[in-house]
Amino acid sequence: MAEPHPVEPDSAQPSADPVGTHCCHCGEPITDDGSAAGRPGFCCTGCEAAFKLVNGLGLDRYYERRCLDPDTRALKPESDPDAIPDYTPHLSEGAQGGEVTLPLLVEGLHCAACVWLIERLLTLQPGVAQARVNMTTRRLTLRWTPQADQGDTTAPDRGARRILDPVLTVGYRLVPYDPATLDQDTDRTEKALLRAMAVAGFAAGNIMLFSVSVWFGGDMDPATRDLMHWLSAVIAVPAIGYGIRPFARSAVASLRAGRANMDVPITLAVLLAASMSLWETARGGPHAYFDAAVMLLFFLLIGRYLDSRARGRARSAAAYLLALGGRAVTVIGADGATRASRPDQVPVGATVLVAAGERVGIDGVVATGVSDLDGSLITGETLPARAGPGTRVFAGTLNLSAPLRVKVAAVGEQTLLAEIVRMMEAAEQGRARYVALADRVARLYAPVVHGLALSAFFGWWLVGGLPWQEALLIAAAVLIITCPCALALAVPVVQVIASGRLLRSGVFLKSATALERLTEADTVVFDKTGTLTRGQLALRPGGLDTAGSGGGWTPDDLRLAAGLAANSRHPLARAVAAAAPETPPFGDVREHPGEGLSWADPTGAPQVRLGSAVFCGVDGTRGDHPGAHAEGPELWLRRGHAAPVCFRFTDSLRSDAAAVVAELRARGVAVELLSGDRTETVAAVACAAGVETWHAGQTPAGKVARLEALRAEGRRVLMVGDGLNDAPALAAAHVSASPASAVDVSQTAADLVFQGERLAPLLESMDVAVRADRLVKLNVGFAFAYNAVTIPLALAGLVTPLIAAAAMSTSSLIVIGNALRLSQRGTALRTEKGGSAS
Structure with missing residues (x-):
């Protein structure tokens, strides 16, 4: 049985309060409609049963660790049995031990605690060999052996409902896996972020026009100034209400879980700045801060959009591979008649016909026929291989010359192509542990800042003897001046500028954390065909x-x-x-x-x-x-x-392959070559490129194993590849890059995609990453130095809201100005002839 991966709780918290106003299980408000009569703490009998099930199995830690997202479907058990789909058509049987595999999509997945609970509930069921949930794609891969004593061997669904029943009882919805559903969800999220970013950008530009008029208006009449402020408010308030939703939802979910992520101070800062501005505008005050609030929101939405794009790319890579193995195959019956069938519905031992020019949809052994097979998508071999009776063939390979009859050995989740998908998803799941630098700092930063503001309010009101209104203004000044604008902008602004510079150099930066990881790379591993060579x-x-x-x-x-x-x-x-x-x-x-x-x-x-x-x-x-x-x-x-x-x-070789390898080695970066090609061919290319360490005949799993070995040695690997067989290695590496000529799935699995026939963009990317990392650290250091100077002044009551807003805006401008230095192309990359590649 597969062991789950428990996620340790950040802090020990008691179980849900059974007499609270929200349901102990699903978190929804408890109404007085009588549905929960006699069951305090639960909104319905289904939630009560689910709560007892989780606690009865000793899995009550789930309630201590979960993070409920208000934008995600609540965990309410399905009350209508007819709403549960029929899983029978989606089962696939393997060749070993009669195991059955079922791919599912989980609806209602909130956080890592949900992954832990689902995997644990399933692995506790008799016969389950594997239960893995991918947080990125929301895909559940379930593999089990039907139990005779449970009646599974005779049931049409092979025991699927028995195994899935605990998960369904808790309230998760399990539907047959459909990559199109994921694409729709991703597109919907990205479009919403793009709209919010457009609204915030439009509002920021117009509000700045009014702000500049006030700043440089000299002795402007108060009535005119108030008009400018009201016009700014008319633009800012709806823009903030529309654009702040992604951050507010995350902040609410974080606070419900008893934590404070970066979105908490961001949300408070934007709302407080807007509220103080409305207060000042309503009472005819001279100062308003709409410009700072909307500008901050605009830049943060840019960063959030880039992050969403990176996650969407990870999902599309797996979806492409699944689609590749989902084409219909031609099955030859015992009477010689042919019929079309889904690959995962073909029984093991059957015979399928693979016509010339057709892609193989199953794993098997050639029974009759002789042909050439293009296996470059799977093995990376440059030349088609001769296939005859007894030759093993794999799903995803292309039959070039003549028809073949293949005896089926594995279908669906048991094929090599499906194994590549699983390797990619496992690698993406591991990569999800990387978080932005600002979010790591915010775990300590946010509660300290909020505590200071609260202390300032009570200190000046109860101890200092000031009226509560003036004490509140001092507390507001503390929150405004300590608003994490500079800290929040430190990472996304540098990312935006770095992305723009790399784009002008022919490099498309796809992952929000790629620059951070590229800075740490100390080993570069190249594929051969299409990467080091043309x-x-x-x-x-x-x-x-x-x-x-x-x-x-x-x-x-x-x-x-x-x-x-x-x-x-x-x-x-x-x-x-x-x-x-x-x-x-x-x-x-x-x-x-x-x-x-x-x-x-x-x-x-x-x-x-x-x-x-x-x-x-x-x-x-x-x-x-x-x-x-x-x-x-x-x-x-x-x-x-x-x-x-x-x-x-x-x-x-690419024209500058040898020069790039020499430059990498001069920088102290180790270089290796991994290829699925023949030993003689790989040795010749390695010698011509100046690569001393190389490995030939590598399968996709072999490449991943080599990267794992390098990781065990403490190496941080930059993988560069272009073929489908490189996709798992690209996903498993610390950071990855792919040329624009690569197949789509490799481009989606990689963190960077570079254009052109040269490898010099890799050096440019590494240099930009180093400079970006330096600027991020400078920005964060400045943000803390700024707070170290201004917080004592604000606590002492020496800073008015106007000065606080000016200081906050100035700190943001300094951070942005520092990041703009990255757009200067001052770094010369050495080449073999001493020229510049930037």
């Missing part, structure tokens, strides 16, 4: 090989080979045809799947063959033939009994 095979020049034993080609040989190659979709054949584009394709060319092409010259000349060494009669057992020690892929051309001709191919 990912495009090119024909090497002709002539004798280095051993002088023949095998070189002439222009006539190239034209003959191109005529045959134009009839094939094989990557090597296309490279030959591209080298002689003026040569028309020959007719009556026959393709031999997994071997090559043959053509009989109509004039009666000997047969011509183009393909593998064995197909063209080259003795592969000898070590002295021209291709015996080839460092790259090759094709052979043979006319009748004439000596064979060898065409060799190469995937050239």
